[in-house]
Amino acid sequence: MNLLESARFALSGVAANKMRSVLTTLGILIGIAAVIILLAVGAGTSNNIKAQIGKLGTNVLTVSRSTSVGGRSTGGQAGTSRTRSTNLTLDDEHALTDAVLAPDVARTAPIAQAQGVTATYTSATHSVASFLGTTASYFDITNSAMASGASFTDADQQAGNPVAVIGNTVASDLFGNATGSAVGQTIQLNGQNFTVSGVLAVKGSTGLNDPDDIVVVPFSAAQNKFTGYAPTLASITVQAASADVMNQAQNEIQMILDARHHVDSTNRDYQVRNQAQILTTATNTTQTLTILLGAVAAISLLVGGIGVMNIMLVTVTERTREIGIRKAIGASRGSIVTQFLIESLVISVIGGVAGIAVGFAGSAFPVLGVQPEVQAWTVWLSLAVSAVIGLVFGVYPANKAAKLRPIDALRYE
Numbered sequence: 001m002n003l004l005e006s007a008r009f010a011l012s013g014v015a016a017n018k019m020r021s022v023l024t025t026l027g028i029l030i031g032i033a034a035v036i037i038l039l040a041v042g043a044g045t046s047n048n049i050k051a052q053i054g055k056l057g058t059n060v061l062t063v064s065r066s067t068s069v070g071g072r073s074t075g076g077q078a079g080t081s082r083t084r085s086t087n088l089t090l091d092d093e094h095a096l097t098d099a100v101l102a103p104d105v106a107r108t109a110p111i112a113q114a115q116g117v118t119a120t121y122t123s124a125t126h127s128v129a130s131f132l133g134t135t136a137s138y139f140d141i142t143n144s145a146m147a148s149g150a151s152f153t154d155a156d157q158q159a160g161n162p163v164a165v166i167g168n169t170v171a172s173d174l175f176g177n178a179t180g181s182a183v184g185q186t187i188q189l190n191g192q193n194f195t196v197s198g199v200l201a202v203k204g205s206t207g208l209n210d211p212d213d214i215v216v217v218p219f220s221a222a223q224n225k226f227t228g229y230a231p232t233l234a235s236i237t238v239q240a241a242s243a244d245v246m247n248q249a250q251n252e253i254q255m256i257l258d259a260r261h262h263v264d265s266t267n268r269d270y271q272v273r274n275q276a277q278i279l280t281t282a283t284n285t286t287q288t289l290t291i292l293l294g295a296v297a298a299i300s301l302l303v304g305g306i307g308v309m310n311i312m313l314v315t316v317t318e319r320t321r322e323i324g325i326r327k328a329i330g331a332s333r334g335s336i337v338t339q340f341l342i343e344s345l346v347i348s349v350i351g352g353v354a355g356i357a358v359g360f361a362g363s364a365f366p367v368l369g370v371q372p373e374v375q376a377w378t379v380w381l382s383l384a385v386s387a388v389i390g391l392v393f394g395v396y397p398a399n400k401a402a403k404l405r406p407i408d409a410l411r412y413e
Contacts, residue, residue: 017315024311025351027304028389032355032382033362034297040363040372042290048370049286059106059240060141061250062273063088063096063257065232088233088270095256096238102256104249106239109138110219113234114226119170119215120188126173129213131189133222134237139165141239144216149183149198152218156197160220164194167214168202189215192225250274304351305389312344312397337398344394345387352386 065088093110096102112133119126138144139151144165152163164187171179174187182196194217203211240249250272254265261269356379363372 021347024308024347027307028348028351028386029355031301031304032352032386033358034300035382036359036378037362038293038297039378040374041367042293043375044370044372046286059243060275061238062235064235064271066269066271088236093236096253102252104241104245104252106241107137109134109141109237110233111235112222112227117190121174124174126170128215132216133219135219141237145201146198147201148180152197157218157220160224162194162221163197165198165216166196167200167212169210169213171199246274305393308344308348309393312394316397316401336401340398340401341394345390348386348390352383356382
C-alpha cells in the first residue's frame with residue numbers, strides 16, 4: 001500500500017468521527033493560540049518599554065541625590081550604611097560641562113522641582129503631577145517636541161520671565177480638546193501668573209506615570225516664585241555626545257562629582273542612572289517575562305498533545321477489526337503506522353492552523369494597555385510544533401496498531 005492510499009484511509013478515519021476530531025483539534029488550537037498571543041504580548045511589552053524609554057531622550061544620563069550611602073570606619077574597614085545630607089548644586093551642573101574633564105558630555109540641564117502645584121485657568125483647575133524648573137536645553141536633551149507654540153529660551157531663563165511649557169494632560173484639563181489654544185494664554189500656578197509659551201507633544205502614559213502631566217518653567221522663574229534661592233537641585237539631566245560613549249560620560253560625571261563631594265565609589269551621595277543600562281535591564285526583564293509566558297503556553301500545548309494521543313489510542317481500539325482485515329489482505333506494518341501517523345498529523349496541523357488564525361485575531365486587541373505584536377518566527381514555530389506534536393504523540397498509537405496480530409484483531413469484539 002503506497003503513501004497516497006495510507007493518506008486516503010487516514011482522512012476517511014478523521015472524517016468518520018467529525019465531532020471527536022474537532023474536539024481533539026481544539027486542544028491543539030488553544031495551545032497554539034496561547035503561544036502566539038502570549039509571545040506577542042511579551043514582544044509588545046518590550047517594544048512599549050523601549051519606546052517609552054526612547055521618549056525620555058537620547059543618550060541621557062540622570063544625576064540625582066541619594067540619602068542612603070555606604071560608610072567606612074576611621075580605620076578604613078567597611079562600616080555600616082549611614083545617611084548624610086546630600087546636595088546637587090548649580091556649580092556641580094556647571095562642572096559637568098568642563099570640556100577637558102568631561103569631553104563626552106554634550107550638554108546638561110539643572111532640575112528644580114516643586115510639589116503640590118495647582119494650575120488654574122478661569123474656572124478650570126488641575127493638580128500638576130510634575131513641576132520642573134530648568135533651562136532651555138532640557139527640551140533637546142529629553143527629546144521633548146512641541147505640539148503647539150515653542151519652548152522658552154535662554155533669554156527667558158536669564159530674565160526669569162514667567163513663561164511655562166505645559167504637557168498635553170494639563171492643557172486638556174484647562175483648555176479642553178483644543179489644547180493649541182493654550183498658547184499665549186495666562187494661567188495661574190499656585191496663584192502666580194505664567195504665560196503659556198508652548199504645549200508639549202503627547203508622549204503617552206506609562207501605567208501609573210503620566211509624562212504628559214507636566215509643567216516646565218525657566219529655572220530662574222522657579223527659584224523666584226516656588227523653590228527660593230536654595231542651591232540644592234533635585235537632579236541634573238545630562239546628554240552624552242553619542243550612544244557609543246554613554247559609559248565614558250558616566251565615568252567622567254562620577255570622577256568630577258567624586259572630587260567635588262569628597263566621596264568615592266563606596267560612599268557616593270549621588271547616583272547616576274544610565275539610560276542605556278536601564279534599557280538593557282528592561283529588555284532582559286521583558287525577555288525573561290516572554291520566556292515565562294511561552295513556557296506557560298507550552299504546557300497547554302503539551303496537554304493538547306496528550307489529548308491527541310488519547311484519542312488516537314481510542315481510535316486504534318475501536319478500529320481493531322478493521323486493522324486485522326487490512327493486515328489479513330496484505331497491508332504491511334509500515335502502511336498501518338503511516339496511516340495512523342498521518343491521521344494524527346492531520347488533526348494536529350488543522351488545530352495548529354486554526355490556532356494561528358485565532359492567535360492573530362486575539363493579538364489585534366490591546367492587553368492591559370499593551371498592543372501585542374505577532375512575530376513571524378512564532379507563527380512558523382507554532383506550525384512546526386503542531387506538526388511535531390502530531391508525529392510524536394501519534395507514534396505510540398500507530399505502533400500499537402501495527403503490532404496487532406491479524407488473527408487477534410479479527411477475533412476482537
